[in-house]
Amino acid sequence: MEKLEKLLVILGPTASGKTSLAIKLAKKFDGEIISADSRQVYKYMKIGTDVPDGETVDGRYMVQGIPHHLINLIDPAEDFSLADFKRETLIKIKDIHNRGKLPILVGGTGLYISTIVDNLDIPKVKPNKELRKELEDKSLSELVNMLREKDSDSYKVVDVKNPRRVLRALEVVLGSGQSFIQQRTKSKPEFDCLQVGIKRDREEIYQRINTRIDEMIEQGLVDEVNALLKRGYGWDINSMSGLGYRQFKNYIAGTDSLENAINCLKQDTRHYAKRQISWFRRDKAIKWFNSTDLSKIDTLVTDFLCK
Numbered sequence: 001m002e003k004l005e006k007l008l009v010i011l012g013p014t015a016s017g018k019t020s021l022a023i024k025l026a027k028k029f030d031g032e033i034i035s036a037d038s039r040q041v042y043k044y045m046k047i048g049t050d051v052p053d054g055e056t057v058d059g060r061y062m063v064q065g066i067p068h069h070l071i072n073l074i075d076p077a078e079d080f081s082l083a084d085f086k087r088e089t090l091i092k093i094k095d096i097h098n099r100g101k102l103p104i105l106v107g108g109t110g111l112y113i114s115t116i117v118d119n120l121d122i123p124k125v126k127p128n129k130e131l132r133k134e135l136e137d138k139s140l141s142e143l144v145n146m147l148r149e150k151d152s153d154s155y156k157v158v159d160v161k162n163p164r165r166v167l168r169a170l171e172v173v174l175g176s177g178q179s180f181i182q183q184r185t186k187s188k189p190e191f192d193c194l195q196v197g198i199k200r201d202r203e204e205i206y207q208r209i210n211t212r213i214d215e216m217i218e219q220g221l222v223d224e225v226n227a228l229l230k231r232g233y234g235w236d237i238n239s240m241s242g243l244g245y246r247q248f249k250n251y252i253a254g255t256d257s258l259e260n261a262i263n264c265l266k267q268d269t270r271h272y273a274k275r276q277i278s279w280f281r282r283d284k285a286i287k288w289f290n291s292t293d294l295s296k297i298d299t300l301v302t303d304f305l306c307k
Contacts (some may be wrong), residue, residue, distance in 0.1 A: 005097045006305060007191035010106045011036075011113055013273040013281060015208040017291045019052050020196060022106040023064055024268060024294070029301060032096050034089055036107025036116075039134065039242050041085075042076045044228055047221045048244030050212070056127055073257035076228065076239040079164070083122045086115050087298040095193070102305070109159070110279035117195065117285075119187045135167055148171060154180040157279060161246075164238040172184040194304040196297060202277070209269050217262060243269055 008031065010022045014076055022033050035041070039049040056062035058068055061068045069092045074080055075257040089105070093116075096103040105116060135143060143166045148155045151173040157166045158180075200208070210299060225248045233240055247265040252254035280286060291298050 004192040004202070005093075005190065006032075006102065007093060007116070008102060008104045008301060008304070009036075009113060009117060010104060010198070011110075011195060011275040012108060012200075012268060013205055014050075014150055015106050015205055015212050015273070015281075016108075016198040016200055017121070017204065018108065018198055021196075021291065021294075021297070022104050023052075023066055025297070025301060026066045026104055027303065028298065029305065030100075031102035031104045031290065032069065033063075033104050033106050034092050035068060035070045036085075036089075036094075036105050036109055036111060036112045037070075038080070038109045038260075039239065040071050041073050041080050042239045043074065043173050044076060045224070045239060045245075046251045047216050047224045047260070048074070048242075050216070052053040072193050072244050076233045077104060077237050079238055081168075082115060082123075083110065086120075086122065089116055090190070108276050110276060113195075114283070116191070117189075117193045119190050121187055128171055129175060129210050131171055132167060135170060140166070143167065143170060146171075150174065151179045151181070157181060157275070159272070160273075162238075162241055164241060185212075191287075194301065195283070195286045195290045196300070197280055198291050199288045200291060202274075205273055206270050207275060210266050213266050213269065216244070222251075225252065227229050 007026065009016050009030075010025070022031075026033055037105050038051065039045065040051050042049065043135070045051075052063045052068070053062050054068065056072075057150065058060070061071045068086075070088060073088075089112075093103045093105075105113060110207060133156060138146070139165050142159075143163065144155070144160045145159070147166055147170055149157065151169060153170045154173065158169050169180040172178075221244065225245055228240065228245070229252070235241070235246065244265065247268060248261045251258050251261040287300060
């Protein structure tokens with residue numbers, strides 16, 4: 001049997017403590033971290049995407065001495081697709097292996113993680129400009145209703161508050177006649193994976209989300225949004241339609257209060273965490289631990305790397 005290279009995966013809902021655990025494990029097991037976050041890849045969006053504090057050294061983003069990959073890479077106006085993520089992540093994993101290090105994939109974007117762990121084949125339906133133009137004339141609620149009707153499986157897992165995600169799912173099902181989600185067939189695994197999930201009580205997660213967002217506001221999240229707009233990035237691009245940005249559109253336009261915008265961000269983030277938890281629960285291969293179970297996690301990772 002072919003021996004596969006090791007890949008450690010740290011996952012869980014937003015605000016569960018993935019980053020701090022991953023850094024501890026990277027220090028102990030000589031690892032490097034690859035972000036499996038669909039938004040941290042964008043430049044100029046550090047606060048809203050909760051990029052950990054660090055500095056760029058020789059072209060690599062370093063946090064507490066640990067290299068972090070797929071962070072601050074592309075312009076916010078560029079699209080970064082699932083296929084882009086898979087391609088770039090495979091390159092990074094193989095490079096880390098070639099240097100004798102342990103790749104640690106860390107994040108809460110379930111589809112991104114599954115794409116690598118399960119070696120999913122990405123739907124090959126090409127962008128259809130005419131169809132997109134027709135769909136973009138519709139409101140988000142109309143698009144969501146259409147997705148629910150045409151592709152109920154994808155509706156259950158796609159971020160229905162992100163117009164670009166909804167558009168892509170509709171583009172695939174309308175262009176191929178097959179569900180966007182169901183087209184994700186699995187190929188032979190490329191890596192021997194250990195998935196470690198961090199579990200917390202749901203109410204604790206919600207409280208941590210609220211606290212984190214209050215900290216983001218103190219750090220200057222609104223200023224970051226304004227700076228992006230001044231750079232010429234509009235609300236219509238994918239990156240600006242994500243959590244942490246779209247919630248401030250009406251406030252900046254002067255039609256809503258800052259308090260309402262913050263409350264909306266907290267509520268949307270809690271809903272996102274709920275979807276993340278539902279997604280991960282379906283994967284029986286994930287080993288779940290409390291955030292305080294460091295010795296148990298250390299033992300599990302040690303055994304995994306030695307077997």
